[in-house]
Amino acid sequence: MISVFANAEPAAKSSDVPISVKANTLTKTEEVPAARSDRIIVKNADTMKRTKDNVIQLKGNVHIIFGENSIMCDEAYIRQTTEEVEAIGDIYFSSPSAIVSGDRLIMNYKTQIGTIFNGVIKMDQVVLEGDIINKKGDREYEAISAEYSACTTCPPAWSFSGSKINATTGGYAHIRNSVLKIVKVPIFWLPYLIVPLNSKRQSGFLFPGFGYSKVSGFLLSEQFFWAISDSTDATITGRFYQRRGYKANFNYRYVLAEQSRGEADVGYISDRIFSNDDVMTRNGYAGKKIDRWHLKYFHTYVLPHDFIQKVDLKTASDLRYARDFKGDFSGWGDAAFDNRVSLTKNTENMHTSVDTSIYVNQLKENPISDNSDAVHRFPEIRHSLLPVQIGNSPFVFNMDTKYNNFARDGYTFDDRTASFDIEKNVDRIGVYNSESDLIRTGQRLDLTPRISAPLALGRYIDIIPSLSYRETDYQFALGEKKKVERRLFRTDVSARTRFSRIFGEDNPEPKAIRYRHEIVPEITHTSIPWVHRQTHPFFGPTDEDAFYASNTALTDSDNLQFDYYDRLYERNLFTFSLSNYLIRKNWSDNTAQYNQIALFRLAQSYDYYESIKRGHPNQPWSDITGLLDVRLGFFETNTLVHYYPYHNVANTAARIKFIHPREHFIQFDFTQTFPIEKGKQALSENRSEDLVTSLGFVMPYATVAGHTTYTLYRDRHQNPPILGGNLDHNATYTRVPRFHNYGFSVTLKPPGNCWGITYAQEHTDTDINYTFNAIFLFDGKNATSISPAKDLL
Secondary structure, eight states: OOOOOOOOOOOOOTTOOOEEEETTEEEEOSSOOOOOTTOEEEEEOSEEEEOTTSEEEEEEEEEEEETTEEEEEEEEEEETTTTEEEEEEEEEEEOSSOEEEEEEEEEETTTOOEEEEEEEEEETTEEEEEEEEEEOSSSEEEEEEEEEEOOOSSSOSEEEEEEEEEEETTSEEEEEEEEEEETTEEEEEEEEEEEEOSSSOOOEEOOOEEEEETTTEEEEEEEEEEEEETTEEEEEEEEEETTTEEEEEEEEEEEEETTEEEEEEEEEEEESSGGGSHHHHHTTOTTOOEEEEEEEEEEEEEETTTEEEEEEEEEESSTTHHHHOGGGOTTTTOSEEEEEEEEEEEOSSEEEEEEEEEEEEOOOSSTTOOSTTOOEEEEEEEEEEEEEEOTTSSOEEEEEEEEEEEEOSSOSEEOSSSOOOGGGTOOOOOOOOTTTOEEOOEEEEEEEEEEEOOEEETTTEEEEEEEEEEEEEEEOSSSSOOEEEEEEEEEEEEEEEOEEEEEOTTOOOTTOOEEEEEEEEEEEEEEEEEEEEOOOTTTOOGGGOOOSOTTOOOOTTOOOSSOGGGSOOOSEEEEEEEEEEEEEEEEETTEEEEEEEEEEEEEEEEEHHHHHOSSSOOOOBOOEEEEEEEEOSSEEEEEEEEEETTTTEEEEEEEEEEEOTTSOEEEEEEEEEOOOOTTSOOOGGGOEEEEEEEEEEEETTEEEEEEEEEEEEEOTTSSOOEETTEEOTTOOOOOSOEEEEEEEEEEEOOTTSSEEEEEEEEEOSSOEEEEEEEEEOSSSOOSOOOOOGGGGO
């Protein structure tokens, strides 16, 4: 059936006289009385007559009103005895909650209960068709041999047919013996289905998801969406894994204000196969069900007086959970989960924050290892006074203050004298040795006032000298000396100049596109001319200070105690840089817009302090850093290269992306990494090289995306093979090129803006996943909000 719904009412003829029918009397009135549920008004008809059995016959362009309802049809009969109206032919019935069309309608104009034959009901975006539709109340309908859809296409892109559909406008439709049809083609049968009947957020079951995993087996997923209120909702998800068992997830979201909101997510499974992991088997868990769970909570709350409170929590029952259930953790490959709670206040010239960070270490082989070795910031308090001019003088003052309390669940130090295996729970010696052990807990207060005086030498050179004093006080819970301090002065002097040229100045058009090329050479000298540091095992021998740079990579031999703030770095450092900028000026209406479309920068440092140190290999020159960043709209590239002159190798991370105006894209990422350690040769066979290819095609009714990670070279000690979710200790590692992982997804969104389906396939070293998901929309909006199918896992 093809139905066309009109919103306009036909105009009454000038000779038409409204007729009011009340009880058993017939009167003609020049004015239409107020519409009431017990009164029926004939607004228009070509012919009208009354029969002996008290029936009013209306024919031709009939328009009847009763209560808030309106009927337009070819022919109508008003039976005053039974208080019924019968409409025949091209029926258009309008009520506050729905619009109905059909071949025939019989309705009591007082109770507004009746029957529509071969009818169609339109409620917002929803269309309900049926051979017989019984109107059982103001908002309730019952359809026999019916079909339901929320698509505007004809035939509808998708629909559900049923032997009986009970519908409540603004509520739900209950469909018995439901059959999903795609463009009228039956797909599958469900015994019972509940679907929403308006365009607002509404509670109900979502379309089930399907998938397959080599490790977990077949997957079936079902979600119930609970629209609690306009500002809160929840999603309850049940998943069945063929091999693992049943998994339950609960997600709750809330909005307190425009910028204040939160989300909580929990999951639980009694896993049947997790105990088959090699490490779990060695620890006596073989054949047992293991309870596994996760918790995530995010919260942002904007408080009065510019305070912002944030919470970001992530934790799980074991260290493999994020790998086995990737959909529950977006950053499943992170080295640690960072759980943070903070309170921040920012003003025009000041920053204050209280922050607590609890880390969950993920870099362990044993998935049920405890977290006793993780060091937490509990809490961290910061106060920063932003640069402010001192009166009318040329001097600028700022100051940073930070307090940390470092804590952990286990020992307060790292025992380097004991020979133990933490995975096998071998006892430690447990006695602190100041000559070898590292202190990992304690308190630190760091205060750094700074004064600077920016000045310009003519129009060509800008110089920024600054002097800072830094005092760091420590307090420990072990050792003979529990309090220690460090004081130092630091000077920084930077000088830069700028050469520029504008291209396109000769164009007479005032709003023509122009380009500006700038070359900015800069030299910076950083020095620590005075240091007072008490002798303490925490600082280690003075000849083991980290050399030249604050970003020097950590190594196994590094005596880092808390973090980089404990190091003495850049003691006499010269840094040279040369930057090239290309800036485009174009116009949007009458507003000029400036965009940096290209940047090329080279930088290197020379550490004089390193060059005069004795007893060490002198390597005063840092790596040469090169950065190229180009953004042209249709083309983007970002390449970062670190060349190490003493190792004669370069670590490279490069990205090239081509973008089509219709949002098609293809991107290539290349990374090459050599392990760099001072005084040691960088061996070519220890490098890793990966090429990642990503692409996407956006079409009117489909989106296709894919990616591959091709390992060009990988050291045998990096990422050993994993089979069936377990480390393959007997495997022969190979360096030959291979595809490390690859996958693709296809999202189909046919015409009608009412549905979409996604199929995804993912291959990794540990598993192969196939997933399928679908979404049906009831509000006429684009079906672009489909969750990635991989999230079902």
